[in-house]
Amino acid sequence: MNWQPFENLPSRRMSQAALLALGALAASIIVLRAGAGEVKPAGQYKVLAPVTEENLTVFPVVAERTWDTNGFLTLDEGIRSGEVVVTEQGSARGLVRPRPDDGPWPAPRPDVMPVQPQAQVNQLVLENHSDRPLLLLAGEIVTGGRQDRVIGKDRIVPAHGEPIALGVFCVEPHRWTGDSEYFKPMNGLMAQPSVRLRAMASKNQQEVWDEVNRTREQVEVMASAAAAPPPAPTSSLAGTMQSPIVVEKVGAMALPIERTYEKLAHELRSQKAVGAVVAVNGELIWADAFASQTLLEKYWPKLIRSYAAEAIAGGRWHRAGRPVPSVQSAQAFLDDLNANREVVERQPGVYRNAELTGADFTVFVLSSLVPGLTFDVHVAKMKQ
Numbered sequence: 001m002n003w004q005p006f007e008n009l010p011s012r013r014m015s016q017a018a019l020l021a022l023g024a025l026a027a028s029i030i031v032l033r034a035g036a037g038e039v040k041p042a043g044q045y046k047v048l049a050p051v052t053e054e055n056l057t058v059f060p061v062v063a064e065r066t067w068d069t070n071g072f073l074t075l076d077e078g079i080r081s082g083e084v085v086v087t088e089q090g091s092a093r094g095l096v097r098p099r100p101d102d103g104p105w106p107a108p109r110p111d112v113m114p115v116q117p118q119a120q121v122n123q124l125v126l127e128n129h130s131d132r133p134l135l136l137l138a139g140e141i142v143t144g145g146r147q148d149r150v151i152g153k154d155r156i157v158p159a160h161g162e163p164i165a166l167g168v169f170c171v172e173p174h175r176w177t178g179d180s181e182y183f184k185p186m187n188g189l190m191a192q193p194s195v196r197l198r199a200m201a202s203k204n205q206q207e208v209w210d211e212v213n214r215t216r217e218q219v220e221v222m223a224s225a226a227a228a229p230p231p232a233p234t235s236s237l238a239g240t241m242q243s244p245i246v247v248e249k250v251g252a253m254a255l256p257i258e259r260t261y262e263k264l265a266h267e268l269r270s271q272k273a274v275g276a277v278v279a280v281n282g283e284l285i286w287a288d289a290f291a292s293q294t295l296l297e298k299y300w301p302k303l304i305r306s307y308a309a310e311a312i313a314g315g316r317w318h319r320a321g322r323p324v325p326s327v328q329s330a331q332a333f334l335d336d337l338n339a340n341r342e343v344v345e346r347q348p349g350v351y352r353n354a355e356l357t358g359a360d361f362t363v364f365v366l367s368s369l370v371p372g373l374t375f376d377v378h379v380a381k382m383k384q
Contacts, residue, residue, distance in 0.1 A: 047277055047331040052324055053253050054075055055132050056311035057282075058304070059330040061275035061289050067375045069292040072156075074299070076185045077138055082231040083130035084164065086183040087246045088145045089265075091119050120132040124149060124183065126166040128157045133350070133370050135377065137299065137304065139196035141171060142183035148172040149183070150191045150208070152199045154366040156180055156351035169208040171200045191300045192310040193278070193286045197382045201355075201362040218313040258301065273380075276303070278312045279289060282322025284333045287381040295377070334381065337363055351377075 050059040078084025124145070128134045134157040141150050150169035159162060171191065191199070192215070198207040274296050275289030288303060290296045325333075339356035348353040349369055356363040364380045 002214055009274065018160055023125055045334055047327055047334055049327055050279075050324060050330070051068050051256075053308075054311065055254050055281045056253055057279040057307055057324050058307065059277040059279075059327065060273050061277060061287070061334065063289070064272075066272045066274060066293060067291040067373075068196060069290070069295045069373075071132055071379070072135045072295070072377070073128075073130050074135055075137075075142075075151075076298075078128065078130055078134055081130070083126060084126070084134060084280060085127045085129070086142055087125050087181050089123050089125050089165075110225070111244055121147075121170050122152075122168060124166040125163050126157060126165045128159060131159050133157065133159050133368070133373070134293075136166075137190070137378065138200045138364070138380070139191040140302075141189065141191055142168075142185035142187050144183040145181060146384070149185075150195060154200075154353055154364055156347075156366070156368055156377070158261065158350050158370070162169050167207055169191070171195065171208065178224055189309070190306045190315070193304045193382065196306075196380075197362075197384075200384065201382060215309075215313045225348070249334045253311060258304045276307075278307050278310075279325050279330070280307075283383070284325050284330060285310070285383045287334050287379070289334075289379040291377045299338050333383075335379040336361070337381075339363070 044064045046062050046064075048060045048062060050057045052058075070276070075084065079086065079241070082280075097217045124142070136151050136153075136155050136157065138151055138153050141148060148171050152167040152169050190196075194212045195208060195215070198204060198211050202208075251277075273293055274291070275287065277284065278286040278288075286307070288296075288299075290299070336358065339357055339358050343355040343356040344352060345355075345358075351369055352367045354365045354367070356365070361381060361383055363379065363381045365376055367376045368374055
């Protein structure tokens with residue numbers, strides 16, 4: 001995307017609180033536009049014929065151009081290697097950046113952690129000790145601590161940076177105790193689109209909890225209909241999605257699509273398969289597109305299971321019996337970025353996250369500003 005650069009903030013001496021306040025103002029700029037015209041992410045996407053399993057339809061997406069994304073680290077890779085650490089707020093040493101007596105100060109960083117005395121529901125602490133910038137996707141679930149959380153937005157965390165405040169939403173509303181202060185990724189799963197929608201677009205904790213409870217209720221209905229044991233009592237989204245009935249159903253739906261898509265992706269390697277458009281019960285609801293096929297392949301096992309979980313337990317798309325959407329309609333869904341409202345959040349030299357809101361959709365475009373890695377990394381579109 002072609003965005004106008006932000007003006008640099010003036011360098012002046014002020015208190016840490018004032019710096020953080022100024023940084024918060026600088027980090028987000030809201031632009032309201034009427035009839036703003038179409039805005040397209042860099043690169044052109046093409047939707048191909050779909051793969052369908054029961055009420056889930058997945059359209060592969062290919063790109064005219066891809067980028068080298070090997071310079072990024074994923075959350076799973078970072079935590080597995082020990083280079084990325086996620087803890088409850090209050091568990092990590094708070095950072096107070098030293099300030100010289102003379103000369104300009106560094107630009108304010110609204111996400112650098114000040115000293116905090118105790119854990120908070122919607123904020124964790126993340127430290128990236130690796131040599132690579134860390135890519136985070138909204139919907140990735142981290143389990144542990146006092147309760148499981150879901151990452152609230154796409155972002156990039158610089159290499160060897162200070163501890164940062166990581167915005168999250170609780171997906172386990174009735175627990176606030178824990179034996180370990182450290183978090184790990186949810187094994188092979190991420191939140192389904194309906195939960196990601198509430199975290200990314202609504203940014204509302206109660207709506208996230210409502211979706212978690214709705215998922216739980218749908219799973220209980222599904223277990224009853226199948227004469228299967230109901231899931232063990234839990235308020236955890238992770239616990240619900242890892243119950244035997246859900247694992248069985250998600251696997252039965254996801255595996256055939258995953259295998260077909262992998263075969264198709266191999267055949268389409270020269271065409272640069274980078275994402276998918278998703279329909280549930282005949283309704284187009286979601287799209288993910290990445291900067292490279294390599295990046296898609298890293299996230300694909302988690303994504304396809306999140307799509308399958310939406311199809312069996314999301315409970316939001318009730319128009320059963322509708323025909324599978326056409327390739328043309330899926331292409332139109334992906335192409336329509338005619339927004340009337342735009343919110344841009346930017347951390348200079350690291351990332352820019354643009355939120356585009358249209359009549360019935362929201363699109364998020366995460367762009368890397370890391371030197372040598374300046375391109376759109378991830379595009380997510382969701383039907384409201």
